[in-house]
Amino acid sequence: MIKTVAIQGVKGSFHHIVSQQYLDETVLVDECMTFDAVIDSVLNGKSDAAIMAIENSIAGSIIPNYALIDSHNLHIIGEHYLDIQHHLMALSGQTIDDIKEVYSHPMALLQCKAFFKQYPHIKLVEDIDTAQVAQRIQKNQTKNVAAIASRVAAQLFELDIISESIQTIKHNETRFFIVKTKNSVLAQNEINKASIKFELDHKRGSLATILNVLSDCKLNLTKIQSLPKIETPWKYAFFVDVTFESYNDYDKAKSIMDIMAQDFKVLGEYRNARL
Known part of the structure; x- marks a missing residue:
């Protein structure tokens, strides 16, 4: 619970x-x-x-x-x-022409970068959190400054939305x-997705071999992300997400990868939220 x-x-x-x-x-x-x-x-x-x-x-x-x-x-x-959906918000009674600075989380600023090309007078400033900027504007009654945050934040902190859905790609x-700290208590028949991590020798075909194991065991690779090992230059850990219909197929793949890969680790087993 x-x-x-x-x-x-x-x-x-x-x-x-x-x-x-x-x-x-x-x-x-x-x-x-x-x-x-x-x-x-x-x-x-x-x-x-x-x-x-x-x-x-x-x-x-x-x-x-x-x-x-x-x-x-x-x-x-x-x-x-x-x-x-990123919305531009500020204290009431202001238009975008009144705004001199916009504060938000770096990720939000990146996702809205194209919008601000229309407004070269606005300075973009990275901040720690989207909603906290909205909270701060309301608390200090700061004019000429706007936040990029959610509609919920605008409602909570009583700010007016100057411009809606300003992210570059509308489907975001x-x-x-x-x-x-502990594993899920889901029954095996409820689990159809997993996140795993492993390391491989830096030699030809090592990653392809693991990917073939996933394919042979009827697992669908939905994501693969490499992360360099700081303490070992030019060696990488791979973070992989897989989906499957049968837990037994996944269990078989785990057994093989545990032998073939280095530092094999299950980060999580859970329900696929896309289904």
Whole structure:
């Protein structure tokens, strides 16, 4: 039972929205300003689980979060896809011509970069969280400054939306992991997706061999992400997501990869949120 969940950001952030959609509106949230703090909240028992953005359909993978999950031996128990709509918001009575600076999370700024080419007078400034900027504008009654955040943030902090859905690609999704310190309690017949990690020798065909194992065992590769091993130059860890119809097929693949690959590790087994 998840009663408290750690999120990156404050209420009104996209992580907060995921907590309400994946769990429910009664769940308590521990508002953390960094993903390191999110991890600490779970490890020290302050939160039962954590929500972590892992990739965006425009900006790509959030690679440091893979490393955090792996290095702290956390378990992915679920995933959630959220439609991300970025809105430009400020105190009421202002137009976009009044705005001199826009603050938001670097990822949000990146996803909205094209919009601001129309407004060269606006300075873009990276900040720690989307919703926290909206909260700060309201608290300090700051004029001539806008935030990029969710509609929920605009409602919570009583800001006017100057321009809606300003992200470059209108269909903009972020995938989130729900992680805990212990593995999921899902029955095997409910599990149809897994996240795994392994390392390989730097020699010809080593990755192709593993991919052939996945194919032979009827697993569908939905994502592969490499991460360099800092302590071993030119050696890489691979983070892979697979889907499957039969847990037995997946179990067979695990047994083979455990022999063939180095440092094979299951990061999580869960339900495919795309089904």
